Amino acid sequence: MRIERELMRGAGPVAVLKLLERGEMYGYELVESLSQQSDGVLAMGQSTLYPLLYNLEAKGLIAGSWREAPETGRARKYYALTGKGKKRLASDAKQWQALVNAMSVIGVVSRDGKRSVA
Amino acid sequence: MSHTQQQTADAGGASLFHRLSHTPLRDALRGRISGRLDYERIVRGSGLNAPIDALVLSVVRKTRLRRIEKADVTRELVSHFRSGLAAGTSSDELIESFGDPKQAALLIRRAVKRRRPMVMSAMIHSMKGVAALVLILAMAYVLMAIRLYSGHPTISHNYLADLNSNAESVPESDRAWPLYREALIVLRAEFGERLNIAFHPEEDDWQRTVEVIERHPEAINTLRQAAAMPGLGYVAGFSHDPADSALWPDEEYPADPNARFDFESKSIIEVQLPQLGSLRFVGKLLTADAYRAAEHGDGTAAANDLVALVRTAEHARETPTLISDLVGVSLLALACETTTRLLQESPQLLTEADSLRLAHELASYGGRDGVTVRIGHERDWFRDLVQRMYTDDGNGNGHLTDEGTALLMSWSDASFAVPDPDLRAVLTGAGLSFVIADRKDTLNEYDRIMNHMIAQFQQPMWERGRAGTSYQSLEKLVTNRVWSFKYLLPRLMMPALDRAAINGDLAAIRRDGALVALALHVYRLRHDGHWPATLEDLVPDLLARVPIDRYDGQPLRYQVIDGEAVVYCLGVDCDDDGGMVPEEESRVAEWLPPADRNTNSSRFVDGDWVLWSSSSSQQGD
Numbered sequence: 001m002r003i004e005r006e007l008m009r010g011a012g013p014v015a016v017l018k019l020l021e022r023g024e025m026y027g028y029e030l031v032e033s034l035s036q037q038s039d040g041v042l043a044m045g046q047s048t049l050y051p052l053l054y055n056l057e058a059k060g061l062i063a064g065s066w067r068e069a070p071e072t073g074r075a076r077k078y079y080a081l082t083g084k085g086k087k088r089l090a091s092d093a094k095q096w097q098a099l100v101n102a103m104s105v106i107g108v109v110s111r112d113g114k115r116s117v118a
Numbered sequence: 119m120s121h122t123q124q125q126t127a128d129a130g131g132a133s134l135f136h137r138l139s140h141t142p143l144r145d146a147l148r149g150r151i152s153g154r155l156d157y158e159r160i161v162r163g164s165g166l167n168a169p170i171d172a173l174v175l176s177v178v179r180k181t182r183l184r185r186i187e188k189a190d191v192t193r194e195l196v197s198h199f200r201s202g203l204a205a206g207t208s209s210d211e212l213i214e215s216f217g218d219p220k221q222a223a224l225l226i227r228r229a230v231k232r233r234r235p236m237v238m239s240a241m242i243h244s245m246k247g248v249a250a251l252v253l254i255l256a257m258a259y260v261l262m263a264i265r266l267y268s269g270h271p272t273i274s275h276n277y278l279a280d281l282n283s284n285a286e287s288v289p290e291s292d293r294a295w296p297l298y299r300e301a302l303i304v305l306r307a308e309f310g311e312r313l314n315i316a317f318h319p320e321e322d323d324w325q326r327t328v329e330v331i332e333r334h335p336e337a338i339n340t341l342r343q344a345a346a347m348p349g350l351g352y353v354a355g356f357s358h359d360p361a362d363s364a365l366w367p368d369e370e371y372p373a374d375p376n377a378r379f380d381f382e383s384k385s386i387i388e389v390q391l392p393q394l395g396s397l398r399f400v401g402k403l404l405t406a407d408a409y410r411a412a413e414h415g416d417g418t419a420a421a422n423d424l425v426a427l428v429r430t431a432e433h434a435r436e437t438p439t440l441i442s443d444l445v446g447v448s449l450l451a452l453a454c455e456t457t458t459r460l461l462q463e464s465p466q467l468l469t470e471a472d473s474l475r476l477a478h479e480l481a482s483y484g485g486r487d488g489v490t491v492r493i494g495h496e497r498d499w500f501r502d503l504v505q506r507m508y509t510d511d512g513n514g515n516g517h518l519t520d521e522g523t524a525l526l527m528s529w530s531d532a533s534f535a536v537p538d539p540d541l542r543a544v545l546t547g548a549g550l551s552f553v554i555a556d557r558k559d560t561l562n563e564y565d566r567i568m569n570h571m572i573a574q575f576q577q578p579m580w581e582r583g584r585a586g587t588s589y590q591s592l593e594k595l596v597t598n599r600v601w602s603f604k605y606l607l608p609r610l611m612m613p614a615l616d617r618a619a620i621n622g623d624l625a626a627i628r629r630d631g632a633l634v635a636l637a638l639h640v641y642r643l644r645h646d647g648h649w650p651a652t653l654e655d656l657v658p659d660l661l662a663r664v665p666i667d668r669y670d671g672q673p674l675r676y677q678v679i680d681g682e683a684v685v686y687c688l689g690v691d692c693d694d695d696g697g698m699v700p701e702e703e704s705r706v707a708e709w710l711p712p713a714d715r716n717t718n719s720s721r722f723v724d725g726d727w728v729l730w731s732s733s734s735s736q737q738g739d
Contacts (some may be wrong), residue, residue, distance in 0.1 A: 026197070026201065026203050031198075046216045046217060047216055047222030050195070050226055053229075054229030054232070055232060072204065074197070074200070076379055118221070
């Protein structure tokens with residue numbers, strides 16, 4: 001299932017921040033992780049990911065650094081969560097939780113994550 | 119391999135020049151020709167396949183980012199595709215999953231621009247602003263240059279013909295100039311080029327002057343005959359008249375006599391008025407002959423000379439120019455000074471008839487205009503210049519032309535730090551045409567100031583300057599930078615008209631003094647040597663009315679002190695000092711507008727301007 005662009009615009013950044021909370025990652029790795037861990041729901045093209053990463057970097061929520069990849073010896077840009085990024089992630093996570101709760105109360109989604117039947 | 123090494127390696131193999139041209143300045147300053155800005159080379163050296171190379175290049179090119187940012191994005195995308203291929207994803211799948219390249223380029227561009235440091239953004243915006251400004255200025259300059267060079271002046275009005283209309287209207291048989299010329303050819307040869315001539319018996323060359331005059335009584339008589347003619351009839355041109363070649367043998371004369379009237383190629387500002395210098399010389403000769411006659415006790419001959427001198431002054435006014443009027447009032451002042459001096463030095467010289475004849479001539483000077491300097495004549499000179507500098511749209515407007523800017527720069531002495539005149543014209547001409555007011559505006563501003571000045575000078579002298587309009591208008595032209603550029607032409611062409619016009623008033627004061635002196639002289643002849651008690655006693659038999667003291671609007675002052683008559687006006691200090699001649703006599707016959715008196719107190723001289731006194735110890739100026 002693909003998520004509408006408007007919804008993805010809100011969900012993408014917090015999803016990327018969440019992934020980076022576990023440790024630094026490079027671009028392709030993030031794409032793959034998003035796709036696999038969300039069963040393809042949060043899969044985004046690279047044309048979306050890299051601008052998203054640059055925006056997060058511009059806001060100081062993540063920091064990129066070039067380093068050699070251990071397996072190939074070639075340079076890769078790794079992204080890591082900053083202190084500011086951690087705070088934002090915590091804040092955004094609360095908001096998302098509140099949103100899911102609200103959606104659940106009004107019956108848009110069920111507590112177990114299944115879509116509610118009207 | 120470090121990132122920097124990787125960057126340098128990406129650029130390996132290229133020529134030194136190529137690498138240098140793709141090296142950031144900071145690397146070059148450190149002596150490292152990294153060539154790391156060459157994103158195309160990064161792609162080609164990536165080892166990826168052609169479709170991916172094309173995709174990456176397409177995206178990066180479309181971002182339109184700075185070269186260093188493009189190189190950074192390129193490396194990241196190359197790294198991404200390498201990782202994808204290494205993970206076993208096919209090239210087609212990677213390309214498909216990448217998304218729309220155009221959309222990607224747009225989003226990447228926005229994101230990278232947000233990532234830029236604030237200083238860099240400000241710098242880039244500033245540079246863009248400066249570039250835009252330069253471009254706008256360049257385009258504006260081009261448009262101005264097109265406008266400047268697209269039009270040319272049209273000489274539609276012959277102002278030279280206007281200038282000569284009075285002279286041309288004098289019938290040949292009534293023209294004085296041929297007679298003046300005939301006499302001057304003889305007398306100039308005697309006095310030489312410098313025309314050294316003594317005015318008064320007390321001067322050094324007096325004896326020689328008398329000898330020359332007495333050697334040529336016919337020439338002096340011819341001058342008197344010339345002065346009696348109805349008009350001067352001197353037709354001015356851009357060079358001397360070939361008919362005058364015997365008078366001015368050293369001048370250049372055009373082969374074609376009509377060439378001196380070629381108004382299409384020359385402005386009337388270049389018109390030659392040599393007759394004015396000659397008339398001044400005539401004035402000196404007649405003055406000297408009046409004193410010579412006085413020495414011989416021939417009052418009638420002296421009066422004839424003075425009458426002739428006043429008529430010569432009238433002839434000088436024929437060509438309607440400011441300078442002509444200045445020469446006219448100068449000659450009139452000479453006649454007045456000679457009259458009052460003769461009345462003082464030789465009280466028995468002039469008969470009643472001679473005195474009344476001379477008084478009538480002095481009173482008639484200027485006709486309806488009176489004793490004045492007509493600054494309005496300058497309008498034609500200005501309008502002639504305007505038609506040679508501006509285009510004419512047929513509705514009174516137009517823009518400055520190349521010819522106009524060249525003229526302006528030649529007058530203004532403004533080199534604009536560009537010594538070569540042609541280059542200066544190219545560089546500044548268009549700018550000048552933009553800054554300087556258009557034809558209509560220029561003429562309106564000139565007329566506005568001129569009208570103010572004329573209105574000012576039509577007021578009585580003692581009230582003049584209180585409104586201060588003309589002075590303020592001129593002052594704004596001179597002191598306000600914007601105005602002084604915008605109205606550069608009026609500023610350059612608006613001479614010290616106020617000072618010039620004052621000469622008319624000062625000559626009128628002298629003329630009034632001479633008329634009162636003549637009236638007092640006749641009264642005394644009629645009353646056995648007694649002076650009148652007041653000037654009112656001269657009215658109406660000898661004076662139509664008592665002349666006004668132009669310094670305060672009251673009647674001229676008159677006193678009889680120890681049997682000597684004194685006629686005076688207040689002088690520059692506007693204060694009645696009882697007819698006392700100041701120590702610094704030369705400055706008493708000045709005038710300042712009331713508004714300027716408080717700020718120019720140091721210019722005041724304490725005393726009165728004595729216009730005439732029967733005693734030699736009292737006569738001023």
